[in-house]
Amino acid sequence: MTELSKKRPEFRNINALQDLPSYRLPPAGWVSILHRISGLLMFFLLPFVVWLFDVSLTSELSYERFTAAFDSGIGWVPGLLVKLVVLVLIWGYLHHFIAGVRHLYMDMTHSVTKEFGKSSAQVTLVLSLGLTVVLGAKLFGLY
Numbered sequence: 001m002t003e004l005s006k007k008r009p010e011f012r013n014i015n016a017l018q019d020l021p022s023y024r025l026p027p028a029g030w031v032s033i034l035h036r037i038s039g040l041l042m043f044f045l046l047p048f049v050v051w052l053f054d055v056s057l058t059s060e061l062s063y064e065r066f067t068a069a070f071d072s073g074i075g076w077v078p079g080l081l082v083k084l085v086v087l088v089l090i091w092g093y094l095h096h097f098i099a100g101v102r103h104l105y106m107d108m109t110h111s112v113t114k115e116f117g118k119s120s121a122q123v124t125l126v127l128s129l130g131l132t133v134v135l136g137a138k139l140f141g142l143y
Helices: 016-022 027-044 046-057 060-071 079-109 114-139
Strands: none
Touching: 027 046, 027 079, 027 114, 046 060, 046 079, 060 079, 079 114
8 A cells, every 4th residue: 555545444343323324335235235126015015916927817897897997096095106016016126137137247257357347236226217207207297
């Protein structure tokens, strides 16, 4: 280490309330954490997805019930909340899929450099959020 380089702080006893808010996670770290969160969301909302799939395919009457769920809601749950849950599912699927393709590509090509990890993480975040905005606009009837 040269004298001109800045010495990094050394944390021996981490105080979660004091040290963690100032910690800056790199983009690859965010993608990793969001990959796990999106997987959990898809797992826990799987019964809702199966119900949506069943109601949408059973009959014409059930399909009308399916489309009405987005307008008038399901029971006491308003339609806006149903749309928001579906939007979260859309994001979860897109992010999990794109991050999974990123990991598979890195495994196949042995591209495990810090630079590629950062750039591919940024591409993953931009693609998943951009596609979510486009599909969310369709879900909310903006086009």
